[in-house]
Amino acid sequence: MNKFYLTTAIDYVNGKPHIGHAYEKIMCDVIYRHFTQRDEDTYFLTGTDEHGVKIQKTAEKRGITPKELCDENSSSFKATWADLEIGYTDFIRTTDERHKVVVQKIFKKLVENGDLYKHSYKGLYCAGCESFLNARDLTEDGLCPDHLKKPEEVTEENYFFRLTKYKDAIIAHIKAHPEFLQPSFKVNEVLKQLEDIEDISVSRNKNSVSWGIPVPDDDEQVIYVWIDALSNYITALGYDPENPSETFKKYWPADVQIIGKDILKFHAIYWSAILMALGIELPKTICAHGWITIDETKMSKSLGNVIAPADILKNFELEKPDALRYYMVTSAPFGRDGNYSDEDFKEKVNADLANNIGNLLNRSLNMLVKYFDGEIKPEFIKAGNDIEKAGDEAIENVKKFFDGYQVCEAANAIVEFANTVNKYVADNAPWSLAKEEKMQECGEVLYNILEAMRKIAVMLYPYCPNISKEIFEQLSADMNIKYDEVANNKLQAGKITEKAKIHPVFPRMDSEFATDKKKAK
């Protein structure tokens, strides 16, 4: 059994979760469920990033402690993931004791190794922002763009991390491992960023930021984002510089770390350097996904177009997250930006989940009941037909796409196979065969369709676990089979269904079924 360790970015709890956060978690959960089906020993980590001046300030404004703010928002992330059925193995918070303790140990070790050094530098400090500004962000008159005040030159002493020391090693690693950074069209960007990299500041004076992990043996300083946030991926597993846990030894290096494209630089460069400094292997793959826009415009608080996943489920009166999961993950090809619109959502899930896949099951089961009283007779089961082959190919293709974390492409392959089966139904017209009393032939065709349907349910499971479960139930098939055993666990002969058992696994949105459901409430 192989191990498979997957991580998401941890979300900053200065606000509530929206569909941008959800996009990444759903993608990870789909990947996680697929690899779990493959009988891999999987570990799926997500969590929240909870330190820093923004949280400190938001909490102040609301008159609560930073910890209270973090507790509140971290819980709402967890609640959202529950709604979306994100089945993470572990949820780490950077305020967890287990995390803080190890971050301090990491910091200490880096100091001892000479990777961290204290350095004083002059910066432009804006009292309004309570932070340092870059010269290039100022207005033409040299004023802070937000407060229109001239920032003062302040000298601050901080710890710096010797990023430059690892520059060549990272470049070499990227070049030697084409699978390290995905999608590959991002590689040049990162190499370019590496060219003019400088050492980075990894601590702040307590006077400017107090909400953070204290630097060990230095009362003046607090650890700033990089070493704190990035190391969650190893502290969660129980990493310890002196005595790493068995869990860490087993699961690290991560097989894939999924992140947004905006933080690729920090992961590809900063994170790699930190790992090198600690003498730890780099993750096998870092995968940067694109953004979700709303009606083709960027989602932002100021535009007021931020959508929470729960709003969508509520709006469409969906009890299960399957449709939203499916739509989110198929809205953009690997690494590209996707878009959400209510109209697209409805069209896409109606077309793929209701019309194509759901209706296929429904029509074939109805025929089985009509012509054979819901029974598969032993003589219907024959190997080596075209649909069987097409199904086995689809299973292989989906697997290959998942090997490259191409979740959208894998979904397309499933739908394409369902299309092929629908075409097979039309070409063989079992209803005509029944009329002509070619019952043997008719039964064979129906069996092939239902068996194909079972394969679809297996492949669809990571995206739509509830719909998939429904399909298995209606087929009276076992859903707990491993991915690589799909082809060998064919539907058995016997009575599998009856009229009363058949119902749409995903009602078309705005259909009579959907409205009946609403009325019934």
Place this chain on the structure above:
RNA sequence: GGCACGGUAGCUCAGUUGGUUAGAGCACACGGCUCAUACCCGUGAUGUCGACAGUUCGAAUCUGUCCCGUGCUACCA
């Protein structure tokens, strides 16, 4: 300003090393079917393949220049 990537049907995109009538899906129109969730199947129209010039027997594909978009990065102030 530099670098990278892209500009192909109404929309989203595919087009391998240049080779015959440029493709798919969605949407649209028409036809078929009637097992099914107004579903499924089939057929069809539509494109100066960003612009111009060049190489070639032949360019969506190669070269050059330019225009537009996106991303990264810089500089000036």
